[in-house]
Amino acid sequence: MSEFATFIADVPGLTDYTRRLYLLIDRQAGQIGKRLAAMHRSTALRGCTGSPWMVAQSHDLAEALDTDARLAAIKSLRVWATRHEGIGNTWINWYVALLKAHISEKRQPATRR
Numbered sequence: 001m002s003e004f005a006t007f008i009a010d011v012p013g014l015t016d017y018t019r020r021l022y023l024l025i026d027r028q029a030g031q032i033g034k035r036l037a038a039m040h041r042s043t044a045l046r047g048c049t050g051s052p053w054m055v056a057q058s059h060d061l062a063e064a065l066d067t068d069a070r071l072a073a074i075k076s077l078r079v080w081a082t083r084h085e086g087i088g089n090t091w092i093n094w095y096v097a098l099l100k101a102h103i104s105e106k107r108q109p110a111t112r113r
Contacts, residue, residue: 002023002026003102003106004023004026004098004099004102005019005023005026007098007101007102007105008022008023008098008102011098021087021091022091022094022095022098025077025091025092025095026070026095026099028073028077029070029073029074029077029095029099030069030070030073031073032072032073032076032077033065033068033069033070033071033072033073034069036061036065036069036072036073037065037069037072040061040062040065042061042062042063042065042066043062045058045059045061045062045065046058046059046062067103068099068103070099071099071100071103074092074096077092077095078092
């Protein structure tokens with residue numbers, strides 16, 4: 001079981017369906033994140049020049065890739081979720097909240113028990 005799967009197993013109030021859906025979203029985010037990480041290097045993204053918007057987008061992607069590649073996949077997941085056959089942005093919003101909480105918990109010393 002992945003660390004994220006263990007994390008959401010401990011979240012109270014989630015149904016089995018919800019947990020399975022978050023794991024499916026997480027698997028997709030992992031695949032997209034790996035592809036983005038293979039295509040981009042964070043040091044090159046930080047050296048990007050251009051419009052302030054382009055520089056900000058590049059820096060955001062670099063930071064996401066350095067933190068957790070799944071975070072880099074969020075924009076792609078949002079586009080998919082809002083399509084006609086998508087699951088809706090609410091699921092992605094909650095997934096992002098859970099993923100950020102999981103990453104934050106991983107970075108803190110193990111004081112929770």
